[in-house]
Amino acid sequence: MEQVNLDTPRRSRPYIFYDVVRSVCSTCLIRCEGKLIIQDGKVYLDKWCRPCGRERVLVAEDADYWGWARERFMKPAEMPLRFQTPMKWGCPYDCGLCPDHQQHACLVLIEVGDHCNLHCPICFAESGPHRPTWRSMEEIERMLDAVVSAEGRPDVVQLSGGEPTLHPQFWEILDAAKQRPIRHLMINTNGVRIAKEPEFARRLADYRKGTEVYLQFDSLRDEALLRLRGARLRSVREQALENLEANNISTTLVVTVMQGVNDHELGEIIEYALKWRCIRGITLQPVQQAGRHEGYTASENRLTLTGVRKRVLEQSSRFSSDDILPVPCHPDALAMAYGLKLNGKFFPLTGLMDPQVLLNGPDNTIVLEKIPAVREEIAKLFSTGIGPELQAKQLNELLCCLPQIEANGLGYENVFRLLIVRFADASDFDLRSVKRCCIHFAQPDGTIIPFDTYNLFYRDGRREKLEQLRRQVEQHHDL
Ligand code: SF4
Ligand code: SF4
Ligand SMILES: [Zn+2]
Numbered sequence: 001m002e003q004v005n006l007d008t009p010r011r012s013r014p015y016i017f018y019d020v021v022r023s024v025c026s027t028c029l030i031r032c033e034g035k036l037i038i039q040d041g042k043v044y045l046d047k048w049c050r051p052c053g054r055e056r057v058l059v060a061e062d063a064d065y066w067g068w069a070r071e072r073f074m075k076p077a078e079m080p081l082r083f084q085t086p087m088k089w090g091c092p093y094d095c096g097l098c099p100d101h102q103q104h105a106c107l108v109l110i111e112v113g114d115h116c117n118l119h120c121p122i123c124f125a126e127s128g129p130h131r132p133t134w135r136s137m138e139e140i141e142r143m144l145d146a147v148v149s150a151e152g153r154p155d156v157v158q159l160s161g162g163e164p165t166l167h168p169q170f171w172e173i174l175d176a177a178k179q180r181p182i183r184h185l186m187i188n189t190n191g192v193r194i195a196k197e198p199e200f201a202r203r204l205a206d207y208r209k210g211t212e213v214y215l216q217f218d219s220l221r222d223e224a225l226l227r228l229r230g231a232r233l234r235s236v237r238e239q240a241l242e243n244l245e246a247n248n249i250s251t252t253l254v255v256t257v258m259q260g261v262n263d264h265e266l267g268e269i270i271e272y273a274l275k276w277r278c279i280r281g282i283t284l285q286p287v288q289q290a291g292r293h294e295g296y297t298a299s300e301n302r303l304t305l306t307g308v309r310k311r312v313l314e315q316s317s318r319f320s321s322d323d324i325l326p327v328p329c330h331p332d333a334l335a336m337a338y339g340l341k342l343n344g345k346f347f348p349l350t351g352l353m354d355p356q357v358l359l360n361g362p363d364n365t366i367v368l369e370k371i372p373a374v375r376e377e378i379a380k381l382f383s384t385g386i387g388p389e390l391q392a393k394q395l396n397e398l399l400c401c402l403p404q405i406e407a408n409g410l411g412y413e414n415v416f417r418l419l420i421v422r423f424a425d426a427s428d429f430d431l432r433s434v435k436r437c438c439i440h441f442a443q444p445d446g447t448i449i450p451f452d453t454y455n456l457f458y459r460d461g462r463r464e465k466l467e468q469l470r471r472q473v474e475q476h477h478d479l
Helices: 063-072 137-151 170-178 192-196 198-207 222-229 234-246 266-274 305-315 355-360 372-382 393-400 402-408 451-458 463-475
Strands: 016-024 031-039 042-049 053-060 107-111 156-160 184-189 211-216 251-257 279-286 334-342 345-348 415-421 439-442 448-450
Touching: 016 042, 042 063, 053 063, 053 305, 063 305, 107 137, 137 170, 137 439, 137 448, 156 170, 170 184, 170 198, 184 192, 192 198, 192 234, 198 211, 198 234, 211 234, 251 266, 266 279, 266 305, 266 415, 279 305, 305 334, 305 415, 439 451, 448 451, 451 463
Parallel strands: 107 156, 107 439, 156 184, 184 211, 211 251, 251 279, 279 415
Antiparallel strands: 016 031, 031 042, 042 053, 334 345, 334 415, 439 448
């Protein structure tokens, strides 16, 4: 028997073991096990792959918020009307959606082609001027039909690319989308065409109702834009916004956030956005390690949802911690704050609402203000039944605006939405979370693939790897 010193004190691990995770290896993409641990207020995923070894991935910089979101913001999932693929190889190799997916699509992307007038170093679709291909009208209509058949009345459909505004049949695509019962249509664009062709923006205004421009807007500085987009786009972005403002086209600024490049600018961008009448909000998304940006950032030093949330709270006095809440359909991946712009002032509202409203209402990540329960809650805030705890200075100021609200009604123009969206990549892949992904891609073959798995396994060029992984599952059942 090995000699042990019986008086040696037992040591504790330097972390709290939280849970086991089914993940994939960032190197070979084989399914592997990982464990979630909490250490120094942060959450890490420690993975082990038999051929490739260990990897530690930062999952959250704020373990308290992460745990609260994960445990408190749970609700039964809303299902799509139909699933398109059977369960055969197991998650995540059955996407389409398979019947084990736990969430319908709050938003579906339709990629209309690969061509783009930019060549962004972080493009997950690897689009660019060198790729000439566009999807045909027939394929695009099939994709739109797939979304309608899965969702009935889809909440949000986003036309994406490549750069969708360059598609030779762009207006026909808009007409085709408008003919279908889509509640909210978004155009995911780099804004170059909108900036350079005022006539294009004027024509876009004909589609204004129920349509929103989802405008790439990562930074107010050309150096950061060069790093992220490969071009000095500051003035182009500003011109695009002027043309959108002139035509009063609803716009969301989309900021892809990269550590050390533009993560210090979030407060400034919020202030900038609040100045424009046409801007309805900002979406902040930590850069996904996919496509041209795959494998770029060290896993231990990545930017996460809680990292972005923390930076917003540090850099902006507009929102408090109570305002930026998990979105219940996918709390690991979505956080949201919601406020009103009135008479040149801004009032955050989410912190004044009972979070139960979010939990009980039908979920809709992008157009929350359309949920009747939320509208009612806002109406309640404006009513005379304001309790003493709500008589904060800010609320009193808000009540001063009542006459204006009563005169004009609460309109979409008054809305300002802050959304933080994190897409999983190979590093922080967690099947528990991926199964709840509610942002999906439609495909011409009628399948619908979650964002979290699409760039890893299902995009063109990844299929061969997927087939190899499926073969491995067949050979070694328990991968
Ligand atoms: S991610 Fe969803 S659709 Fe894809 S295999 Fe897993 S459960 Fe099925
Ligand atoms: S990220 Fe968008 S703008 Fe940039 S290359 Fe890709 S499709 Fe084009
Ligand atoms: Zn591996």
